[in-house]
Amino acid sequence: MTRKEKTAYVCQDCGHEALKWMGRCPDCGQWSSMVEEVRKPFRKETRPSVMSRAESINAISVSPEVRLKTGLSEFDRTLGGGVVPGSLILIGGDPGIGKSTIILQVLDRLARQNFRALYLSGEESALQIKLRAERLGIRSDSLYVMTGTCIEDFFDRMAPLNPDIVAVDSIQTFYTDDVTSAPGSVGQVREVASRLMAYAKGSGTSVFLVGHVTKEGAIAGPKVLEHLVDTVLYFEGDRGHAFRILRAVKNRYGSTNEIGVFEMKDSGLDEVGNPSRIFLQERPEGVPGSVVISCIEGTRPLLVEIQALVGPSPLGMPRRTAIGVDHNRISLLVAVLGKRLGMELGDQDIFVNVAGGLRVDEPAADLGIVSAMMSSFLNRPVSRDLVVFGEVGLAGEVRGVNQPAMRIKEAKKLGFSHCLLPKSNLEGSKTPGQMKLSGVGSVQDLYELLFE
Numbered sequence: 001m002t003r004k005e006k007t008a009y010v011c012q013d014c015g016h017e018a019l020k021w022m023g024r025c026p027d028c029g030q031w032s033s034m035v036e037e038v039r040k041p042f043r044k045e046t047r048p049s050v051m052s053r054a055e056s057i058n059a060i061s062v063s064p065e066v067r068l069k070t071g072l073s074e075f076d077r078t079l080g081g082g083v084v085p086g087s088l089i090l091i092g093g094d095p096g097i098g099k100s101t102i103i104l105q106v107l108d109r110l111a112r113q114n115f116r117a118l119y120l121s122g123e124e125s126a127l128q129i130k131l132r133a134e135r136l137g138i139r140s141d142s143l144y145v146m147t148g149t150c151i152e153d154f155f156d157r158m159a160p161l162n163p164d165i166v167a168v169d170s171i172q173t174f175y176t177d178d179v180t181s182a183p184g185s186v187g188q189v190r191e192v193a194s195r196l197m198a199y200a201k202g203s204g205t206s207v208f209l210v211g212h213v214t215k216e217g218a219i220a221g222p223k224v225l226e227h228l229v230d231t232v233l234y235f236e237g238d239r240g241h242a243f244r245i246l247r248a249v250k251n252r253y254g255s256t257n258e259i260g261v262f263e264m265k266d267s268g269l270d271e272v273g274n275p276s277r278i279f280l281q282e283r284p285e286g287v288p289g290s291v292v293i294s295c296i297e298g299t300r301p302l303l304v305e306i307q308a309l310v311g312p313s314p315l316g317m318p319r320r321t322a323i324g325v326d327h328n329r330i331s332l333l334v335a336v337l338g339k340r341l342g343m344e345l346g347d348q349d350i351f352v353n354v355a356g357g358l359r360v361d362e363p364a365a366d367l368g369i370v371s372a373m374m375s376s377f378l379n380r381p382v383s384r385d386l387v388v389f390g391e392v393g394l395a396g397e398v399r400g401v402n403q404p405a406m407r408i409k410e411a412k413k414l415g416f417s418h419c420l421l422p423k424s425n426l427e428g429s430k431t432p433g434q435m436k437l438s439g440v441g442s443v444q445d446l447y448e449l450l451f452e
Contacts, residue, residue: 009034010186011419013219014082037098037181038436052057052130053147068165068206071109074261074271076100078233078302079117083110083165084307086204090171090225092211093235098244099210102262102269103167104138106208110165110421111140118163122149122173133376136268155199167208168196171225184389193228226250241357243278245267248298258298276303276414279356285384289376292416294389294407295360301403301410303387305355305366308372313349322364333370333392341443345377364401366392367420369451370443382450387411388420396443400424408435 012035016027027132028090033096067082074380076082093099107117117140126145135141148154151174158166168174169444174192177184182188193209200207211225214232226232232250238241246260261272272278280303284290289308294301306325313319322330330352337343352369354360367390370438375382389407401407404425411419418436421429426439440446 007035007036008040010037012186015186037187051259063408075106076089078248078260078404081250083206084253085206088199088200088207088229089231090153090209090211091230091233094213097233097263098269099237100169105209105268107143107167108140111142113399115164116142117165118144119167120146120154123170151195165206169210171209171211193225236359238357238371243357255298255385279304286381288379288381289372290385291368291372291382293365294387294411295362295364296403301406304358304412306368307353307355307374308352308376310348310373312375313347318347319349321351323357336392338395363391364389378451387416387419390422397429398422398440404429
């Protein structure tokens with residue numbers, strides 16, 4: 001190391017920098033995450049100015065928005081209607097969940113529309129990619145493959161091709177010669193992503209970045225990745241289930257929290273056109289603890305099954321397990337049932353699960369969770385034709401939720417004949433066909449309607 005070069009210790013989780021090594025990052029609190037990086041002296045070079053002149057916002061001309069349709073309607077829905085030219089899109093997910101598969105399928109669909117697509121891999125050889133493409137039935141003359149890990153070599157060799165779409169799989173494997181740290185470190189990931197962003201904005205080429213997810217559930221590398229890109233998509237799902245959920249958590253060109261539903265098969269990822277029917281097709285009949293709720297994911301209504309199992313605990317501290325819903329929300333609802341309804345569950349083991357591997361985050365699922373726990377505790381099943389939705393407050397009241405008409409319409413379409421919803425939503429709701437609507441104002445009303 002020369003005299004002009006300096007060292008810094010950088011946290012590989014959050015990007016915090018320090019002049020000396022510390023066992024624990026003072027910013028994010030992660031242990032043993034500080035890694036030494038060598039910083040080269042800054043050299044000012046002559047370069048053309050890229051700063052635009054100031055102009056009135058009313059004087060800026062707006063051209064009609066053009067999106068590239070991939071042909072995968074679930075993928076286009078998640079992006080807000082298609083791929084925006086010049087956008088930088090980050091796709092994250094657990095290893096083996098299907099990130100590389102969906103990217104290869106998207107590039108193939110675009111290549112069939114005479115767009116030049118380039119798949120840049122830093123993890124696999126060209127032969128391995130070809131074998132996977134054969135399994136997926138991909139044979140497009142306009143789909144090109146390049147392997148390597150140096151971003152400078154990538155830009156040099158890509159210039160003659162001038163692709164319309166580029167996919168980088170994965171961002172943690174690439175490096176630049178201007179940063180001395182190892183590939184995957186904070187400095188490398190930040191610099192490589194910044195150069196790809198400048199390339200996408202300057203050339204109008206859409207760039208997909210694939211990022212792995214750590215055991216904590218965050219995209220490996222610095223959080224700055226999510227600030228740099230235009231769209232962040234997360235692949236969710238259990239590898240034990242065939243269904244995969246592609247969720248948009250950031251989108252500068254569309255709505256957030258939009259989802260696409262896919263089914264993993266031998267031939268790749270297939271779209272699921274009616275996910276509500278898929279999630280309910282194996283629902284048991286006449287079993288206590290099974291309740292169907294109507295939730296909203298982005299602009300799409302979904303019907304999913306909430307399952308609860310409540311029983312006496314042989315342990316001194318009863319277990320609380322939640323899969324697909326917030327664990328803290330379960331504890332809150334258990335406390336509400338004990339205080340407002342006198343249903344003491346403090347000595348019971350409670351297990352709550354969302355069937356199908358979907359995760360439900362909205363408060364409208366509260367009424368379904370409470371109904372499922374009461375049904376299991378009393379060992380009394382609810383009607384198979386019943387669907388519920390509503391938020392439960394600490395006072396035991398049932399609060400209204402948004403878009404009740406859309407939720408009711410989806411339930412009616414799938415053959416449900418009775419809907420329990422908050423009283424505040426019942427006032428402006430119209431009864432579709434022969435469907436019965438019942439308003440509840442508290443958990444006491446819910447208990448009386450279901451079990452008395």
